[in-house]
Amino acid sequence: MDDEHAGPETPAPGADDRLLAPLGDLIRAEDPPPAVAVELAKQSFGLRQVDTELATLVADSAVDAVGTAVRAGERGTVPRLLTFEFGGPTETGEPEAVEVEVSRSGRYRRLLGQLQPPGAARIEVRQPEVDAVRQVDADDQGRFVVEAVGAGLMRLTWRRPGRNAITTAWVRLD
């Protein structure tokens, strides 16, 4: 403790400690971060992708441009449209983007994707709580479907032949 540096707002040295130590203990014990959440955060280090470019979320139909919630339609029936974009520099000079329509199907989500510019690619789906990386192929028009994705956090990576892989920012499917 830096008693010498006690500021004007600090009361008599020491008097605070007898209050702060037990109160701090009580506060820390009341609602600590769940061990499983901390463990997941540590394990997520394995999800780091250093060899890919990052595409950021540039549009989300659930949230309008100024960040306020769009009025609800029928609950869960309107698909959500997400757009991720990597502004470059890319090999072709064109921005790389992916549009993903998220719809509900029971307890799972279904992703309908479109790469821009269109073209064949390998798509990878990562989720922190799923160990395996799922892979699907986008056709030569850049279209792809991923069935039965669990709710929660998710990111997509696309790899086109001869180009750098691009990965989306993490997004929460709810």
Place this chain on the structure above:
Amino acid sequence: MRERQTGAGSPQPVPAVQHDVAHQLRLAASGDQVAWNNLVDRFSPLLWSICRHFGLSSADAADAFQLTWLRLLEHLDTIHDPARLPGWLGTTCRRECLGILRRNKRVRPTDDDRLLDRFSGPSSSADQPALIADRNARLWREFGRLDVRCQKILRLLLIEPAGDRVSYELVAAALDMPVGSLGPIRGRCLARLRGLLDAEGISDALRDS
């Protein structure tokens, strides 16, 4: 390892804890899992409490918490000034919490139970000696009588035993408040708590232990 600063005229040193955070950040960026774990251990209690501060349920708090760490993972290479990490974490956590709150508002009606489960009072500590347990129970009861604003801010500012600059910067960013305002607010809230304890004659019990 940490040297005690005595001379008032000595140059402002980089606090040891801040230096350590910068070091761990650099190691993590170079692929060191242990350094990453250290960062997670260091900041998880604060980040979790911030998620709860915004009134998120356990499940939503877990997502906002996780998203904050994943964002850091995305940006490990781009945080060039490690001293800004606490502020960056606080701002990011705030953004993720507000994002989830906005989505919830749209998808389902406000659920006040989620807020209430946060303020349901102290959990009992079974393994404490009776005298300390009794003292803590009384301390906690008086804490619960503070106005909610004081309770909420003290919950964040007393998480860290040392209450160092790093945690204050993180909390200030998360609450979108000037870091210099936190010390005085903390002081006022603690003064109120001491007033309550004095009125109940509990201060003596604290002094004796």
